[in-house]
Amino acid sequence: MPKHRSITVSLVNIGRLIEDLHYGSYSRFWWKLNNKENNIYFPLRIGQKTKTCLNNYNFFVTIVAGNKDDAMLPGYLCQCNNYIGQIENDPSKAISLVYVQIFRNKTRFSGPLVLGWQDNNIVQQLSSDIPFAPIEILIDSLKIFIYGIGASSYENWRNADNQIKKRFEGETPNNVWKNSGQIKKYDGNQLFGLENSLIQNILQHKIPTCTSKEWDNIVIIELLYKYHLKRCTIANINWHQFFLDWLNQDNPIIELYSQLQDIYPKNYEFSDPILRAAGSYNITPWVNTESKYQFWTKSSQPTYERTMLKQLNQMGFLVSTPIHMPNSTRTFWNCFKRALDNNKKNCDGKRRILSIIADKFTYVELRSNLNVGDHTIFESRKYAQINGYGAPSLMKLIISHVKLKEESLKQFELFFTDKKNVNMSSYKTDNKTGLLVLYLQDHKQALWKKFRELYPDGMRRSSFMARLDGDRFQYKKDLGGLCMTCNECGYLVFAEIEKIIDTNIINPNIRKELINESQILKRYLRRDFSNTGRNMEYRVPD
Numbered sequence: 001m002p003k004h005r006s007i008t009v010s011l012v013n014i015g016r017l018i019e020d021l022h023y024g025s026y027s028r029f030w031w032k033l034n035n036k037e038n039n040i041y042f043p044l045r046i047g048q049k050t051k052t053c054l055n056n057y058n059f060f061v062t063i064v065a066g067n068k069d070d071a072m073l074p075g076y077l078c079q080c081n082n083y084i085g086q087i088e089n090d091p092s093k094a095i096s097l098v099y100v101q102i103f104r105n106k107t108r109f110s111g112p113l114v115l116g117w118q119d120n121n122i123v124q125q126l127s128s129d130i131p132f133a134p135i136e137i138l139i140d141s142l143k144i145f146i147y148g149i150g151a152s153s154y155e156n157w158r159n160a161d162n163q164i165k166k167r168f169e170g171e172t173p174n175n176v177w178k179n180s181g182q183i184k185k186y187d188g189n190q191l192f193g194l195e196n197s198l199i200q201n202i203l204q205h206k207i208p209t210c211t212s213k214e215w216d217n218i219v220i221i222e223l224l225y226k227y228h229l230k231r232c233t234i235a236n237i238n239w240h241q242f243f244l245d246w247l248n249q250d251n252p253i254i255e256l257y258s259q260l261q262d263i264y265p266k267n268y269e270f271s272d273p274i275l276r277a278a279g280s281y282n283i284t285p286w287v288n289t290e291s292k293y294q295f296w297t298k299s300s301q302p303t304y305e306r307t308m309l310k311q312l313n314q315m316g317f318l319v320s321t322p323i324h325m326p327n328s329t330r331t332f333w334n335c336f337k338r339a340l341d342n343n344k345k346n347c348d349g350k351r352r353i354l355s356i357i358a359d360k361f362t363y364v365e366l367r368s369n370l371n372v373g374d375h376t377i378f379e380s381r382k383y384a385q386i387n388g389y390g391a392p393s394l395m396k397l398i399i400s401h402v403k404l405k406e407e408s409l410k411q412f413e414l415f416f417t418d419k420k421n422v423n424m425s426s427y428k429t430d431n432k433t434g435l436l437v438l439y440l441q442d443h444k445q446a447l448w449k450k451f452r453e454l455y456p457d458g459m460r461r462s463s464f465m466a467r468l469d470g471d472r473f474q475y476k477k478d479l480g481g482l483c484m485t486c487n488e489c490g491y492l493v494f495a496e497i498e499k500i501i502d503t504n505i506i507n508p509n510i511r512k513e514l515i516n517e518s519q520i521l522k523r524y525l526r527r528d529f530s531n532t533g534r535n536m537e538y539r540v541p542d
Helices: 091-103 120-126 173-180 197-204 218-232 239-248 256-260 273-277 303-315 327-341 350-354 363-370 374-387 406-415 444-454 461-468 482-489 491-504 508-532
Strands: 009-013 031-035 040-043 049-054 057-065 074-080 135-139 142-146 253-255 295-297 422-429 436-440
Touching: 009 120, 040 120, 057 091, 074 091, 218 239, 218 273, 239 256, 253 256, 295 303, 327 350, 327 363, 350 374, 363 374, 406 444, 406 461, 444 461, 491 508
Parallel strands: none
Antiparallel strands: 009 049, 031 040, 049 057, 057 074, 135 142, 253 295, 422 436
């Protein structure tokens, strides 16, 4: 990316810290060095979202847990309008690939710049409200990454961790390290970080902590309150009662937000560093982006509770969203499920309806509340990206109809008023149009060829045949019971007479008059002769 390129970055969502990621064995991947001279780190928060305007398009980059290589490493997801890229290991690749898809241009952008890591204001916001900023100590080729300083409740082990393997004792740090027999070219003061200026400053300003057994000690609790909670809580809140109730209950596990709603207003965001400083542990088996509900324990050994909840969640006995949800929420899910059940499994059915909310809920929530499969959810999200949320499908064929010219319609009417082509019924009408029925003198294909010869620039065959559909135009084989009447009244004789007139009479006026007289006689036979049975005599003029 050129050095002169300048872009504006804004922080949309600051994100959250996850204890297992930011203060665990993978913590070194979740912190970035802000100032190399002062060795200051800032966190890569889960859900951190920034907005950048590139070429008049807004690009959103979000940090998520897990990438293509490891589920515990940070991943980067870029979105522009309705296009959502894949989760990438590198932020530069994430935004550059989406930029290629939008503009078909292989311009590359700096991921740290787009995420705002070079903006002091954004870095300052990301660094706010963190319980402990990691420290890095360099000793020759050794890099020591310290992501936490604290003490356990094991007094017999001198407050060491419960996973201790071997213990070395000595009067000084150097003697302790010498007794270990490890990396002898370094002394204990260096490896323990005691000569580092930042660690010395932390030891002088030690963060107050305690265990659950000390929650009834008002002096210790007041220290915790002043350090962690005083600047970010509501006045006149009996926050100490929260710890006392937890201390007195037999069950060490609580659901945090269910307990806090008794003392804090709705939608209040509680600062959890005080919980960690008070000796409690987050044992929630799902990430914060899946559900806001969290399980915490006051036990000094949270491994057992964390493993138990994780196994229950994997077996399906533990859900991230409570079953007893508000009536309005349950009504929403029931109505949506009813709409899905009443539609077919196609693009214009279930997928179109589910596309309205498919991007707003997780796979787990949609499966549990709507009883739909992962494939349906995936196809619904794809439908929303292509057509919009709940919009009609864009794939349907649009058929345009062109009206016939007035000249073409007149040609058609003129053709079917010629008695060479049709015979008009004297009494029978079409129910749909109310016009007299016309009996075709020949089959439709032969009439079309004749029409085409007379009017080569007239209407097309499809329009011609479409106008012959229905009950008004009938051919011999479709006359039904009328054939018996024709035979009885001798209509076939009149057809032969008309052929003789047409062949032998040259004068057109006389020919037309004779044909009309023949038609009058034919109608008389149909109307009167069959009813009266009288003999008749009809004279053809000479």
